[in-house]
Amino acid sequence: MRIQVVGVVGAGVMGIGLAQNLAQNGHQVILVDISEEILERANAQIKKNIRFQGFFNKNEKVENSENCLHKIKFSTNYKFLEKAEFVIENATEKWDIKKGIYAQLDAICPKKTIFAANTSAISITRIASVTKCADKVIGMHFMNPVPMKPIVEMIRGYHTSDETISTAQELLSQMGKEGILVNDSPGFVSNRVLMLTINEAIFLLQDKVASVEEVDRIFKTCFGHKMGPLETADLIGLDTILFSIEVLYESFNDSKYRPCPMLKKMVDAGLHGRKTGQGFYAYSEAI
Structure with missing residues (x-):
């Protein structure tokens, strides 16, 4: 029906x-x-x-x-x-x-x-x-x-x-x-894996291991991903990323889900990605 x-x-x-x-x-x-x-x-x-x-x-x-x-x-x-x-x-x-x-x-x-x-x-x-x-x-x-x-x-x-x-x-x-x-399990399949990946990519920026463009380019060229993890974060929304990783951290009590301090700072600054016009990349207009 x-x-x-x-x-x-x-x-x-x-x-x-x-x-x-x-x-x-x-x-x-x-x-x-x-x-x-x-x-x-x-x-x-x-x-x-x-x-x-x-x-x-x-x-x-x-x-x-x-x-x-x-x-x-x-x-x-x-x-x-x-x-x-x-x-x-x-x-x-x-x-x-x-x-x-x-x-x-x-x-x-x-x-x-x-x-x-x-x-x-x-x-x-x-x-x-x-x-x-x-x-x-x-x-x-x-x-x-x-x-x-x-x-x-x-x-x-x-x-x-x-x-x-x-x-x-x-x-x-x-x-x-x-x-x-x-x-049912917190994060399910997609976000239990994806949020860890994005969070770790942000740690790489914080630790000055690579630039935003370099991190994304490695994932796109080496693994054939259409978008890198930081582009993906901007699309999802950094505030949503932070909320999700905090739920995983609270649910599993596992330090591997500890949110990156740089992610918290960007969310506090209102840099939420495409929805605000600025995240890891700048966009012509907010969504």
């Missing part, structure tokens, strides 16, 4: 990409965030993304921004999510924030609604524990930029049911994506 209405919580980079991707594949989307200002920026960014998508994919049919935005309801009111069959949450990687969101979702959404946490590192089992429907909570770690990435890391929590997994896979299929299912 096709899922018709999908809620998206959080209108940051990931939420914007998800809302766009879902609307372009025919879903009705309810995009929720805490302020009208954030939602207005999201609206403008989706228009911009679709224009660029049409420019770079001239041989493909790309739905125009008016048709796409017509399928998205922008709101600061969680109550509209009572109509959602499936909700994807994309809030900041802070436990206190996520815990509060799921308490609201649990109170508003029908019992049949599936909750998907688009998290980089926080345990899906822990998230499910604050709801009354732990069997309907699953992890869906989308990659950035969402419309262009065909693979999603799916995470089975302790109580996640087979029916929930099947429905989530069906939604991904409707979005033109495929899920790879893994078991």
